[in-house]
Amino acid sequence: MEHSGATATAVLPANPLADAHAQLAEAVGHLGLSEGTRRMLATSRREMMVSIPLRRDDGSTAVYTGYRVQHSLTRGPAKGGLRYAPSVDLDEVRALAMWMTWKCALVDVPYGGAKGGVAIDPRDHSHAELERVTRRYTTEILPIIGPEVDIPAPDIGTDESTMAWIMDTYSVAKGHTVPGVVTGKPISLGGSLGRALATSRGVAHIALMAMASRGMRPEHATAAVQGFGKVGRGAARLLAEAGVKIRAVSDIDGAIYMHEGLDIARLGEHVDRSGSVMGFDGAEAIDPGYLLTLDVDVLVPAAVEGVLTEANADRVQASIVVEGANGPTTKAADRILRERDVLVVPDILANAGGVVVSYFEWVQANQAYQWSERDVNDRLEERMTRAWHDVVDYAGAHRLTYRQAATALAVQRVTEAHRLRGLYP
Known part of the structure; x- marks a missing residue:
């Protein structure tokens, strides 16, 4: 989702x-x-x-597997x-890469x-161990990344420090500093103002x-937010401010849970002190799965994939689901929610704020110039608003759900680019 450094462990659907x-x-x-076009678009x-x-810090050796699709x-x-x-695993990364294609096009x-x-x-793992993993991973994938080839960004379990290590490792290999090789960097290393809250801001908007x-x-509205990392936490704060x-x-x-509404600012301070939302003064502890079926107007799944499934979709009481995470709703759940007239705003639209501002960061790196935070936020809002109206208009014209409309629009744009470029050789 181009999120910034969530730490949750992913719980995936059986096959994303x-x-x-x-x-x-x-x-x-x-x-x-055509079937040939479908096969081309389905293949990485x-x-x-x-x-x-x-x-490892204790002198032992571990071996991990990394992927780039x-x-x-x-x-x-x-x-x-x-x-x-x-x-x-590889199938998860393949699915997420495909969704990123549609998100960027949309x-x-x-x-x-x-x-x-x-x-x-x-x-x-310690901070030092994660740095060594990141630098070795970067060295291994170095032949296929670069500011004009493939630009990584933070996601679950990674953050701006990870991006700084990737940029430094890549730059050392090239012999000069290459700030555009990643986005989501620290501001002092060429990161963009407004990037940290970009995904949250897009979700809230x-x-x-x-x-x-x-x-x-x-x-007059109520909401529940699954996930209180940098996406869910920021989205909750911005929605509360609204x-x-x-x-x-x-x-x-x-x-x-708190029926009268949580004080999100105070909750943020509690999380900064304790590392968890649990134990927040005045709040009732509830089963995490129950959060998805609470009596609220808006549900924001902003944690991991595959949390809305055939097993719980018929108990969702929210009339609007805004997907802050990538792929939180399985195909079976999507069908159930559609039949119940629940408005589902798909991930490729709802959480696209991160990649929009990542694009802005990349542009700034290429220009060697920094935009103001106000410029970044205004341009983000304009992009998100335009995409929203594109999806709403297409859905209305073709009698599709917002997910169907968003995917069709994105696939149409990618296919048109394929057609214009032609097939080589």
Whole structure:
């Protein structure tokens, strides 16, 4: 999602790649494209799997597996996050890379989709060990990344420090500093103002427009946010500032609930002190799974994939679901929610703020010039608003759900780029 440094362990659907392929096939059918086109769009352009030996702090040696998948290079360099999680495998990375292609096309940034991952639990490793893993991973994938080829960014389990290590390792290999090789860097190393909150800001902006489309006023609305990392935490804060009552949030340790609404600013201070939402004064501890079925107007799954499934979709009480995470709703759950008239704003639209501002960061690196935070936020809002209206208009014209409309629009744009470039040789 081009998130910034969440630490949750991913809990994936049985096969995220199957869901991604099913969404693509539906869009291909709607657009009347050929089977050859579907196969081309379903197949990654380039995949690399690498071995990452690590000398641990105690002197022992561990070996991890890393991946980098570039799904498409047709509309520009590949772009996508790098995640560290024990569940990472090749099919997950393939699915996420494909979703990144559609996301970039939908918000009209000149990138194709990519994704990377290392099957490692960062919580079990020291800062120094993670630096060594990152530098070795970068060295292994160095031939296929670069500011004009493939630009990594933070995702689950990685953060701006990870990006700084990648940039430094790549720059040492090239013999000069190359700030454009990654985005999500520290500000002092060429990162963009506004990048840290970009995904959250996009999620909140889209959520407020979705609420308006259903006749909801923020000050009369309630929400639950799954995930209190940098996406969910920022989204909860921005929605609360808009007047939405945040009744529940969760993190990897559990979930908390307060009927009258949580004080998100004070909760943030509590998390900074304790490292968890649990134990927040005045809040009731609830089962994390129950959060998804609470009586609220808006549900924001902003943690990991595959949390809304056939097993719980019929109990979702929210009338709007805004996907802050990548792939939080399985295909079976999507069908159930559609039948129940729940408005689902898909991830490739809702959480695209991160890649939009990553694009802005890359542009600034290429220009060797820094924009103001106000410029970044204004341009982000303009991109998200335009994409929202594109999806709403297309869905209305073709009687599609927002996910179907968003995917069809994105596939159509990528296919048109393929057509214009032609097939070589």
